[in-house]
Amino acid sequence: MDNRGKAVFLDRDGVINYPVFNPNTNEYEAPYNEKDLKLFPGVIESLKKLLTLNYKLFLISNQPDYAKGKTTLENLNVVHQRLHSILLENNIKFDEYYYCYHHPQGKVAEYTVSCECRKPGNFFLKKAKLTFGLDLSKSWMIGDRDSDIYCGQSMELKTIQVMQQIPDNKAGHSKPDFKATGLKEAVIIIGKNS
Secondary structure (H helix, E strand, O other): OOOOEOEEEEOOEOOOEOOEEEOOOOEEEOOOOHHHOOEOOOHHHHHHHHHHOOOEEEEEEEOOOOOOOOOOHHHHHHHHHHHHHHHHHOOOOOOEEEEEOOOOOOOOHHHOOOOOOOOOOOHHHHHHHHHHOEOHHHOEEEEOOHHHHHHHHHOOOEEEEEOOOOOOOOOOOOOOOEEEOOHHHHHHHHHHOO
């Protein structure tokens, strides 16, 4: 019997929480402060459902806005800590949070690199597989952008693309296994296909 774990890897912004409109860039971006972190309806219940299905939970998120000079690492960490607190308050445990802070066209020199951890790169999937003894063939990737889908497909995970609330031209070219209106529907799909 194969005792390796099965996992669900989730993107954050656009899947777990709402992107935030930035009037300076005229774009929807990651939240920079905790008051702007607002979870989509049904996220807590959906994550609890994945835990009852015995999935380990992981977050993989590209967070390049420090590299781009838009905010501080401290601000990004405050937002993460708020999310972590909300999850703990609801008895939801992620096994690990993986954040890539790099960007190839950044402004902050030490974070301006072409790295392996930025999705669609699969460095964090490989790391989680080794660290937690995962069976990726039984695992899923949920994200709203093509880079999430390509990341999952590169390691042969089943993929679900959450349809973007606010289109940003970073979705629509990949071919996910499933599409969902939100995390709630994505979890129903996983339940039916586990």
